[in-house]
Amino acid sequence: MNAPATGTRLPWHAVPEQIRQAVETHLGAPVVKAVTQTSGFSPGAAARLRLADGRRVFAKAVGPEPNPLTADIYRAEARIAEALPADVPAPRLLASFDSEGWVALLFEDVDGRLPADPWRTDELRRVLDALTQLATALAPAPAAAPPAEQRLGEQFQGWRNLVEARETGADDLAGLDVWATRHLDALADLEARWPHAIAGDSLVHGDIRADNLLLTADKVMVVDWPWAFVGAGWFDLLQMLPSVRMQGGPPPEEVFTAHPVGWDADPAAVTAVLAALTGFFVRQSRQPDPPGLPTLRAFQAAQGKTALEWLRTRTAWT
The missing domain is CATH 3.30.200.20 (Phosphorylase Kinase; domain 1)
Structure with missing residues (x-):
């Protein structure tokens, strides 16, 4: 999708x-x-x-x-x-x-363009190389920004919110992925570990997607920085990959584990943060449209689907 x-x-x-x-x-x-x-x-x-x-x-x-x-x-x-x-x-x-x-x-003004949709292999390679350079330039954080828990604390409790909604009857979970429904309590427990898992001293953009990138003749420019925070330097790579997959790119797991920013990351920490990111996408996609943003929920639903596929791969839960 x-x-x-x-x-x-x-x-x-x-x-x-x-x-x-x-x-x-x-x-x-x-x-x-x-x-x-x-x-x-x-x-x-x-x-x-x-x-x-x-x-x-x-x-x-x-x-x-x-x-x-x-x-x-x-x-x-x-x-x-x-x-x-x-x-x-x-x-x-x-x-x-x-x-x-x-x-x-x-x-x-930047004389550049958005990456192609679906992703082209050469352009994705350029972006992945740029993320390596970005992670180096932003560690330790060269600018003041909120810590990860402050920035993401209200967002990264999607599975726990769904558990609560199930218990109170506020959400009957209709349409929720069958695997996610079966493992909802375990996903909520896994998600709760994200604050410790995301700890780090890097400045993180926090919202890298194709529409926040501009390709120039010799650079990849990263735009729109309102969600920046201080945390693990691998978060930008992790957060971007569900949207890459959604837009025709390769499976996230093979990209993340082969990337210089991702291959040294603690596997358990990555899985916990991925669970929190996935829960955010899935739960938000079930909410009403926010004022003035009529297409956001469909975009979150599409990212939630690919993030959930990745999370199933990492947890290996049946």
């Missing part, structure tokens, strides 16, 4: 005029062209801007509607982006500001 990583973007012309004027003030030139970028799930505006002086800039802007949480996500991204060292392959933040409930971020 493949699901596109696209949401409902706000066109640049629909951003309030005072915000667009503030963007031009920060950039020192008027905008003459704006091209909306459709990838990603944010309900805000995301556009490549061409300025009257010939410069190109990538702009993101979001207000308090329709999803009131997105503005804080943008603020978190600004804090991380501003602190990233120059040798990290990520677009440089030029400016950010808050105004009347709106948050805007202005980045250098």
Whole structure:
């Protein structure tokens, strides 16, 4: 199952005029062209801007509607982006500001494209090599970020939430994978080990997928850093592989165990964190659509399916 990583973007012309004027003030030139970028799930505006002086800039802007949480996500991204060292392959933040409930971020424009869907072998190889370089550059963490347990604590209890919902009758588990239903209590116990398993001193992006990568002529640029945290350096590889499989890539287990970032990772720790990640995808896919994000649940369901296949391989539970 493949699901596109696209949401409902706000066109640049629909951003309030005072915000667009503030963007031009920060950039020192008027905008003459704006091209909306459709990838990603944010309900805000995301556009490549061409300025009257010939410069190109990538702009993101979001207000308090329709999803009131997105503005804080943008603020978190600004804090991380501003602190990233120059040798990290990520677009440089030029400016950010808050105004009347709106948050805007202005980045250098990257002349790149998303990886092909389905994945091409050569492009996946480039991305996997880039993850090795990224893990090296981000250990120990060169920028302040929340610890893993703070960042993921509310998310990584999906199996336990499903156990509770089963007991209270809030969820009859209809449609849940048969293997997951049979092992639900054991999955909840395994998931509970993730906080210790994910311990580490690396800065972790936390949300690497094809739609958060840009391939240039000679680099792989990693964009969208609001979920960054400090933890195990192998998490980015683990977290990315279910989406790679979903989009036509190879089985996650063979990629993870053959990768320099993954081959030295403690197997029990990896399985516990994978259980928590899988539980997050599976449980979230059963929730109502969040405001302004009508395609997110289908994307989570697709990742949950491939992550569950991987988890079955690692646990070897029948």
